[in-house]
Every structure is written in C-alpha cells, then in structure tokens.
Amino acid sequence: MRPLWLALSALLLAAGCLSETKLQPLPSTPTTAAGKAVAEAHGVRLVAEPNVWKGRPSNLESLVTPVLVRLENQSGRPLRLAYENFELVGDSRFSYAALSPFQVHREGLAVGGSGLQGPSFGVGLGWSWGGYPGLGYPWSPLVWDDSFYQPFWDPWWGSFYGPFYPPYGYYPPRTMEPLPTRDMLRRALPEGTLENGGIISGFLYFQDVGEREARVTLQARLVDAHTGEPFGTLSIPFRVED
Numbered sequence: 001m002r003p004l005w006l007a008l009s010a011l012l013l014a015a016g017c018l019s020e021t022k023l024q025p026l027p028s029t030p031t032t033a034a035g036k037a038v039a040e041a042h043g044v045r046l047v048a049e050p051n052v053w054k055g056r057p058s059n060l061e062s063l064v065t066p067v068l069v070r071l072e073n074q075s076g077r078p079l080r081l082a083y084e085n086f087e088l089v090g091d092s093r094f095s096y097a098a099l100s101p102f103q104v105h106r107e108g109l110a111v112g113g114s115g116l117q118g119p120s121f122g123v124g125l126g127w128s129w130g131g132y133p134g135l136g137y138p139w140s141p142l143v144w145d146d147s148f149y150q151p152f153w154d155p156w157w158g159s160f161y162g163p164f165y166p167p168y169g170y171y172p173p174r175t176m177e178p179l180p181t182r183d184m185l186r187r188a189l190p191e192g193t194l195e196n197g198g199i200i201s202g203f204l205y206f207q208d209v210g211e212r213e214a215r216v217t218l219q220a221r222l223v224d225a226h227t228g229e230p231f232g233t234l235s236i237p238f239r240v241e242d
Helices: 002-016 101-109 182-187
Strands: 022-025 037-041 044-050 064-073 079-081 086-090 095-099 125-127 133-135 192-194 199-207 215-223 230-241
Touching: 022 044, 037 215, 037 230, 044 215, 044 230, 064 079, 064 086, 064 215, 079 215, 086 199, 095 101, 101 182, 101 199, 182 199
Parallel strands: none
Antiparallel strands: 022 230, 037 044, 044 064, 064 199, 079 192, 086 095, 086 215, 095 199, 125 133, 215 230
16 A cells, blocks of 8 residues: 555645646736736836636646736837747746747647647545545646546546546546647737737737746837837736745
C-alpha cells in the first residue's frame, strides 16, 4: 500500500502545478460603472477584464494569462495595434509579453498543450465494487477539448464499471483541438490600425504570470500608425491571486 500512497502524492503534486492565475484590480485602480478596470490618456481609453475566458480550451488560463481588452480611440490620430505594444510588468520588473495565438501554440507545447494524445493518471483513491484499490480521477497535463468526454464521467468514478474501478477499466476517448483553437483565433485582439473614433475589443494572451509575482501592471504603448511615433502609455495595475 505504501507505493500506492507515494504514487498518489506525486500525482496530486503534478496536478497542483497547473494552477490558474487570477488578476484582480487594486482598490486604487479606476473602474467603470460595471467594475471593469480602466485607464485613459491622450484621448485613448483602455478597459481590461481578466478572468473572463470561457472558450476552448477550457484550461487556457493554466497555460497563459488571457485578458480581454477594449480600446476606444479619440486621440485624433490612427492608433497602431500590435502585440509588441502590450505587456504585463511584474513587481520583479520582469515583462510578460503578449503572444499571438500562434505563439501560444508553441507556449502550450511545453506542457503538451497540443500534439498527440497522451496518458491520463488517476488522482482519486478508493475501492471498486470487487474490493480492489484503484486510482480513479482521470487527469492529464494535456490540453483537452472535453466537450465530448465530460458528459460521460463523474470525477469520483474510475470508469463505466463502477466507482474507483482498478486502472484497467475502460475510459471513453477524449478529443483534442490543437492550439490555437478556433475560439482563441476568433476572440483575439487583431493587429492593425484603429482609426480615430474607432472601438475594438479582443483577448490578449500574455505569458503565464503564475506564482512569480504579487502584482502586475498592464501597459499599453500608444503608437501613431502613420508615423510610428509613440505618444503615451496606458497602465492598469492588478494584484495576482492563485
């Protein structure tokens, strides 16, 4: 039984490594009437909403830090939108870059975010109807599209045969959608030019902040799309919660 407990402990530790980072506005951060963090300068308004990703993959926030932003341009000049003009700056002074969806693909590969199907490991301990100890909770570090799989299993049931059945029981196949998913591409903030009077919104996918920072500041550099001249920076501070 001792090796079983050691294996279970290792799996629980591995599962804990895929925590999701949450960003919360500081008490001093200006907000809209709806409570969304906001910054304004030089005729440009930036509204930022972290922790609102609801698309596929469902565990995107364990790979990167997605932030939904809205930009309103009343600066009198065209505004250049490029991922290189956005970053999260931590208290450590390290800058977390905004990634294109295709860069997220490469970021996800570090933890198996896309690619071939891999094994799942149990993190639930119990007894089957026959009295055999088993590892029940299917878990994997890969990014799965669980829209097919989810309706068929309960996290405390090891297989279709019974609760906590030994690990030889059948698990229905999972399906995967490689990164970047269609949701990531469709919802990303597009790069290009935001003309004067224009409004646009979309997700920015930042490098994962994880547990390295207590606070981060979203910074957006304002650049004239015609001349390439920087004309200001918008900043919104957040505290980091795990």
